[in-house]
Amino acid sequence: MGQSYELGSLQDEQDCQRLGDILCQSFRVLKSDWLDYSRMIGLDNFRVLRGVQGIVGGLVVYPMGQWWGGKCLPLAGIAAVGIAPEYRGQGAARCLMEQTLGEVYEREFPLSALYAATGPLYRSVGYEQGGTRCYWQIPLEGWAGIQGSLPMVPLEGEEILGHCEGVYRQFAARCSGYLDRHPALWQMTLNPQEGQVFAYGVGELEGYIVLSQRSHAAERILDICDWAALTNEAQRTLWHFLSLHRSQLKYCRWYGGMIDPRLALLPEQSAQILSSELWFLRIVNVPLALELRPYPSLITTELHLAIEDPIIGENQGCFVLEVAGGQGRVKRGGRGSLRLTIRGLAPLYSGLYSAAQLSYWGQLEGEEAEIAIASQVFAFPVPAMPDMF
Template sequence: MEIRDLTPDDLDAVLDVRKRSFGLVPAHEAERWRSMVIPTLPEGRYLGAFDGGRLAAAARLRPFTQWWHGRPQPMAGVAGVTVNPEDRGRGVGSQIMRAVVERAAALGDAVSVLYPATTPIYRSVGYEHAGARHRVTLQPEALRTIRTSGQVKLRRMGPDDAAEVISVLHRVHGASRASGPVSWDEPTLRAWLGRPDDFLYLADDGYLIYRWDGGDIEVDNLVAGSADTARALWALVGTSSTIATKVVAAVAPDDPVLWLLRERSTDHLTVTRWMFRVIDVAAAVQRRGYPRGVTLDAVVEVDDPLRPGNTGLWRLEVSDGTGTATTTAAGSGASAEGPRLSVNGFAALYAGVPTATLRGSGLMTGDDRHDESLDTAFAAKPYMLEYF
């Protein structure tokens, strides 16, 4: 099996694998997909596994920015992982995913995320459950009760506002110390903001993207950096309350709208889980944000069969909102004794999964003296608004 970069000549075969894996692809969607993919092929972000000259599997690495405790870093979003039905069960999926991890490292990404169609294959290459996309069902008339200050200026937005949207995300996610949300690269965002059936509004510190879905409203993105802007954007959605039967919105698990509603007795929530991998331990720890006022000095042992450079003892130090991970030798003192984690367990720890959960699931063993400090330093409620 040969794994290589895809070229434009391979895209018909990719579409065939996608059709066999996920169902029919309408012609207009196929053309839009081609227009988005072709410019990225020279970047080495689309891999194919070939059996002779026949495409057996494919996987794409999408360039994202992801925030962890308010600090942005590059992230490899893995999408479009497809294997021909006749090639399944031969280890082809694992082969291409191992190549994806190595390519993410070569591209300079220290972390990676994917939405799994199945879990075992991704766990086998170091990905672990970390966060989720939360979609809540709201009653339109409840949004109409949200009172606004009348001071927030909203305007319609489009593709030319892509850079401003990215700027808003950096300011809002940084100030809120968010963990997990992402931003598309500017070319992709420009295309997204050009979809004809979406309604888009921009404020100085927030924006809204929504659409009609039959008799319902679907909110893709609503990001706000202040209470006034949150009220203004949600109230705008609520202006359709006399027509819409319900509003389905992608939200943070503690989105302010859930406290703005006058009536909230039950939540109807759909959760789609995503998985996370640390590609480079040292770079990932250095690029992450941490709570100010929290200090950590602990040694952990990481085992990463796929990337030996991650395997070994790591001294984790956190102070003043920043962190470092440095390799350390065994037997260099009591401080060099600590918990042991698979790379899956380290990914989950990084994403805020409590040490008690990691120990209960077998992802973490050994010395527990630093567990509370590790929980405090890596505390997070990771979420995403996007699905890719």
């Protein structure tokens, strides 16, 4: 008979030390890194799983937001999921995730996201691929002719966050999947562990860039920690500014989506993706998530969904999604003619995969005409999330 576990918060310094030991071993980090990380995140955001012998594992729940079609929806970001080695393979990790999802549902988060170190665990509790995160590289030579007319203004100290936060929020609203960052993510973005950071504003609050420089394998790299441009001229100014580093640095690198519209301003297709990964999304509250999500404004229709969710019982069953004027309304009941699991709903909701694609792979069942309508209803640009958490 399996051991029983209970989810809870950190109660004292001993709990904090025990969880730190588990996470340091799980992620191969130093104790000093754990202390810095826990202070930055806030101990209230950690959850631990207790068994008969005490704490067996834990994780972090980041309360954040995520942008979808110009609208910011509440999001529970899950990170630092770790189980003590002696308790692995006994169902503790799944129990930790199930109970955490129960709490996240009670806190009325419609969505949850994470980066999956192992797919089977997170898929077993309803997460599925939600969007892209790609590591881009472009040589700084070859596009020096691009010009920008706006001034670049050095930023220092507290003015960096003050300038960047407002511009980022406007930029992120245009990019499905981008985060409304938790304060800890802002700190990690603007203060990376390696290298000195330089920050610049573009014009009158039209953009910004935060960058650092390093050498790697005899190559000199300019790393973009964060950047955003609200106008065409601001982005052209940023490209021009980056090209001015070409005499000292060979490549520019940054994280973005699989499709990065900023590259359309460059004369040549010289950028390449060095690596890529997919982050995972979980629909925590089906009616709330469907009603908060924006939809194409010219579509008026209804979809009859049948959802299977073995973890959160309130999501189980049939729902009617009525779409009109760019908004959705959800009610219980209906024919249930579009059948899918809570896992299959995640990439449909995010727009990563269309209803037609999901049906080809057996993730969605229904009549061809209704599947075609669903593909239109849930259409979004390919979602991206440059941040790692």
